[in-house]
Amino acid sequence: MPTCEFMCLNGEIVPYRDAKIHAFSAVVKYGLGVFEGLRAYWNTGRQELYVFRLAEHIDRLRFGMKVMRYDRIFEPDYLEDCLIRMLRANEIRENAHIRMIAYVDGDDELIVTGPVGLVIGVMKLPPRKTLETGVKVTVSSWQRIADDALPPRVKCTANYVNNRAAELAAKLDGYDGVLMLTRDGKLSEASGACVFLVRNGRLVTPDVSSDILESITRATVIETVRSALGLEVEERRVDRTELYAADEVFWCGSGQEVVPLVAVDRMPVADGEPGPITRRVQDHYFKLVRGDITDHPEWRTAVWHRN
Ligand code: PMP
Numbered sequence: 127m128p129t130c131e132f133m134c135l136n137g138e139i140v141p142y143r144d145a146k147i148h149a150f151s152a153v154v155k156y157g158l159g160v161f162e163g164l165r166a167y168w169n170t171g172r173q174e175l176y177v178f179r180l181a182e183h184i185d186r187l188r189f190g191m192k193v194m195r196y197d198r199i200f201e202p203d204y205l206e207d208c209l210i211r212m213l214r215a216n217e218i219r220e221n222a223h224i225r226m227i228a229y230v231d232g233d234d235e236l237i238v239t240g241p242v243g244l245v246i247g248v249m250k251l252p253p254r255k256t257l258e259t260g261v262k263v264t265v266s267s268w269q270r271i272a273d274d275a276l277p278p279r280v281k282c283t284a285n286y287v288n289n290r291a292a293e294l295a296a297k298l299d300g301y302d303g304v305l306m307l308t309r310d311g312k313l314s315e316a317s318g319a320c321v322f323l324v325r326n327g328r329l330v331t332p333d334v335s336s337d338i339l340e341s342i343t344r345a346t347v348i349e350t351v352r353s354a355l356g357l358e359v360e361e362r363r364v365d366r367t368e369l370y371a372a373d374e375v376f377w378c379g380s381g382q383e384v385v386p387l388v389a390v391d392r393m394p395v396a397d398g399e400p401g402p403i404t405r406r407v408q409d410h411y412f413k414l415v416r417g418d419i420t421d422h423p424e425w426r427t428a429v430w431h432r433n
Contacts, residue, residue: 129142129247129248129249130142130212130216130247130248130249131215131216132212132215132216133145133212133245133246133247134208134209134211134212134215134244134245134246134247135243135244135245136243136244136245137204137208137244139211139212139215142247145245145247147229147231147243147245148231148233150233151229151230151231151232151233151243152229152230152231152232152233152234152238153227153229153230153231153243153283155233156230156236156238156284157282157283157284157287158194158229158230158238158282158283158284159227159228159229159230159282159283159284160187160190160191160194160227160228160229160280160281160282160283161187161225161226161227161228161281161282161283162183162184162186162187162224162225162226162281163223163224163225163318163379163380163381164177164178164179164180164183164223164224164225164226164380165177165178165221165222165223165224165251165380165381165383165415166178166213166218166221166222166223166224166248166429167221167415167416167417168219168220168221168416169416169417169418172417173219173430174417174428174429174430174431175213175218175219175222175428175429175430176415176416176417176426176427176428176429177209177210177213177224177426177427177429178380178415178425178426179342179346179380179425180206180209180427181202181424181427182342182345183226183342183380184202184205184206185202186281186340186342187200187205187226187228187281188200188202188205189280190228190280190281190282191228191242193277193280194230194280194282195239196228196230196239196240196242197239197240197241197242198240198241198242199242200228200242200244205226205244206427208226208244208246209224209226209246210427210429210432212224212246212247212248213248213429214429214430216248218248218250218429219430220250220252221250221251221252221253222248222249222250222251223248223249223251223381224246224247224248224249225246225247225248225249226244226245226246227244227245227246227283228242228243228244229242229243229244229245229283230242230243231243253383256302256385257383257384257385257408258400259386259388259400260385260386260387260388260399260400261302261303261385261386261387261388262301262302262303262387262388262389262390262392263296263301263302263303263304263305263316263387263389263390264296264299264301264304264305264390264391264392265304265305265306265307265366265369265390265391266292266295266296266304266305266306266307267295268288268291268292268295268306269306269307269308269309270288270306270307270308270309270314270315270337271285271288271337272308272309272337273335273337276288278314278315278337278338278339279334279338279339279340281339288306289306289317289318290317292304292306292317293317293318303316303317303377303387304316304317305321305369305390307366308336308337309337311366312332312336312363312364312365312366313332313336313364313365313366313368313369314332314336314337314338315332315336315337315338315339315341315377316377316379316382318379318381318382319341319343319377319378319379319381319382319385320332320338320339320341320343320344320377320378320379321364321375321376321377321387322344322347322359322375322376322377322378322407323364323368323369323372323374323375324372324373324374324375324401324403324404325368325371325372325373326373327357327403328357328358328359328360329351329357329358329359329360329403330359330360330362330364330368330372331344331348331359331360331361331364332361332362332363332364333361333362333363334361336363336364341378341379342380343378343379343380343382343383343384343411344378346378346411346414346425347378347384347407347411348361350407350410350411350414351407354410354419354421355403355406355407355410357403369390369391369395370390370391370393372395372396373395373396373401374386374395374396374400374401374402374403374404375387375390375395376400376404376407376408378407378411383408383411383412384404384407384408384411386400386401386404386408388400
């Protein structure tokens with residue numbers, strides 16, 4: 127996978143090959159990393175790159191550092207400055223995906239809390255075909271991790287062993303992706319996205335107690351659907367078989383954006399084509415992230431024209 131020329135490591139801009147940590151650091155030994163995946167969108171008319179909902183990603187990263195009891199929690203201004211400098215060093219003037227990881231770097235025992243490191247990188251990323259075609263998914267036999275064991279609300283690197291097991295099994299079985307259920311059998315989320323169903327003109331999505339990541343895109347979609355599309359959204363427990371009954375299904379996430387699900391467990395969703403409400407959500411989302419819709423200017427952090 128192509129990554130960037132420069133990374134930001136502990137505040138310094140360094141060549142990609144020099145962004146190294148020790149092989150015995152706690153993040154390697156115990157999975158002590160919290161991370162964010164963000165996107166930046168290029169607006170050609172304005173010759174500007176916008177990072178979408180940076181403040182919310184920074185808040186979530188800091189929340190993760192707190193719950194993981196890191197002995198240092200980076201200030202929001204520091205995190206923003208590191209990220210912007212890294213994007214500028216790489217001369218990013220196209221759509222891109224950014225990853226930022228705050229990790230415990232010390233070589234010590236399990237309860238080690240520092241020193242805390244920070245690494246940020248970027249990958250140029252054109253739109254994927256699945257936005258148009260949709261994906262065919264299955265419901266995994268791997269159960270979603272639970273809040274009282276390995277909380278999905280904390281975007282911790284170790285959690286992703288669960289997501290990876292589910293996604294890998296689904297792909298080996300010939301699916302494009304996977305949905306997971308909670309331990310009481312309700313719909314939770316996908317391996318890297320939250321899920322929405324359309325039933326009788328209303329949107330339905332698993333509530334935040336369904337062992338999901340409190341997704342920033344999910345919040346964006348809920349707000350869009352209510353205010354711009356004028357439709358209702360229910361946040362509640364969702365049964366597996368509602369997936370089979372739905373008129374439309376899509377998933378969303380910063381990395382995934384808004385992707386139609388056209389089949390679940392080899393059953394087509396409605397007629398097996400991306401549905402009209404999904405298309406409207408996609409359309410609005412892409413206008414919003416690029417700044418073609420000017421609502422919520424605070425959601426777009428400009429990279430090139432800054433004070
Ligand atoms: N759920 C999981 C498990 C994820 O990894 C992601 C991607 N961060 C999401 C949902 C979507 O979250 P967000 O919209 O904040 O990117």
